[in-house]
Each structure stands twice: as C-alpha cells, then as structure tokens.
Amino acid sequence: YNIVAINASYPAETLAHLIKYDTVHGKFDGEVVANTDHLIVDGKRVDLISERNPELLPWNELNVDIVIEATGKFN
Numbered sequence: 001y002n003i004v005a006i007n008a009s010y011p012a013e014t015l016a017h018l019i020k021y022d023t024v025h026g027k028f029d030g031e032v033v034a035n036t037d038h039l040i041v042d043g044k045r046v047d048l049i050s051e052r053n054p055e056l057l058p059w060n061e062l063n064v065d066i067v068i069e070a071t072g073k074f075n
Contacts, residue, residue, distance in 0.1 A: 005047040005062050012039060012048055 008015060012034035019041065020032045030042040039046045051057050054074070059067055 001066065002044065003041075003046055004064060005049055005059075006039075007049040007051055007057060009050050009052075012036065015039060015048065 006015065010018070016032045016034035016039055019039070020028050022028065031040070033040040038048055047062065049057060054069075057067075
C-alpha cells in the first residue's frame, strides 16, 4: 500500500515533525520534507488535506482504495 493523502488540521511542518519523531516508534530515519500542500516522505508525495466535512474529501480524485478514520468522531 502507498499512503497518498493525510486529512489533518495541523500545518505541514507539524505533520513532518510528528512523522520524523514518533513517540511510539521512535525516530524515522528516512527523509521528510514539508511543503504547503504536501509532504515528501522518502521521495514519495503525500497530499495534505484540511477538510472537516467527510463528504467533501476527494478520495475518488486521489484514487484512494482504503481510508483509515482515526479521530473517533464517527463511531
């Protein structure tokens, strides 16, 4: 599987830091670069979306096969 997008309200720099320095898994040895609307993780682009309404998320446009909803809001 490839991670193609992250929907989060955090700035790209914060997400990059959280990926690079995970409190459970430790430091990620790969490269993580933050851009305005995407991250580059070990040379692979991960689009960043900041959408609170799940009906407006562009999963089809991004060719997403699996979505992991981890907020707990939609139990």
